[in-house]
Amino acid sequence: MPPQPIHPRYMPLDPAEPQTNHSSIRVLRTSDQALFLASKIPTILTKDVKKDSTTTNLASCILPTAAIPLSLILNHPNVISLVDIIQTSNLEGSTSQCSPYGDIIVWEDMTAGSLAYLLPDPSTYPAFTDHNAWHILAAQNFNRFSLPESLCWHVLKSISRALLWLHYGVKEGGKGEWVECDEDWQTVLIMDVSPNQIWFKKPRGEETYGECKLGGFGQARVMQGKGGGVEDVDREKQLYWLPVSC
DSSP, X not given: OOOXXXXXXEEESSTTOOOOTTOEXXXXXXXXXXXXXXXXXXXXEEEETTTTEEEEEXXXXXXXXXXXXXXXXXXXXXXXXXXXXXXXXXXXXXXXXXXXXXXXXXXXXXXXXXXXXXSOOGGGSOOTTOHXXXXXXXXXXXXXXXXXXXXXXXXXXXXXXXXXXXXXXXXXXXXXXEEEOOTTOOOEEOSBOOGGGEEEOOOOTTOSSOOEEEOOXXXXXXXXXXXXXXXXXOHHHHTTBOOSOO
């Protein structure tokens, strides 16, 4: 049986692949068979001021006005691109559920996985208070696994450009100059720049490494108010969490 579309524009690559609010599935665009990632928009109810009720789906309140600003913010070669937003919760009939998927956001598919695949599991790292163990890890050891220096510079350059854009709205122009694109730019803090959020595409042509992009906007926030403390997140994320309030 051919895969059932999750929307007229997309169908799942593997219909049996489970999807939750914290995972993504690979989907095919029906028009050209291009691959993308789709993630579910959580079903969250919010208060409808006009009706004085809590029965309004949050997605139906936010997406009509947020979709364009989101796509503009994520419009950078080193930030994972927002491709499409499929909103079905406000439709009548069976399509309102859209099989098991509901409202989804479609992202570009980073085909070579994340930096986390290349690094040791964070659970193997010593406790933060074990200074001796960290000194040993920082000491030179030619027998220990290490990433190629060229890959390190590739990641550093790519993620620095992504953060320069998200923090200041500045990107590299066509002649190599740096251009401020919006004088009223509001800083976007990812809060969690970890190996799990740094993604690669497979190399093309004679490239040594494929494109490197920053993703993972689940904890992101616009620069206003205070951010959560490092003690509020899992130990794995504490290794990369922004250590100061925002």
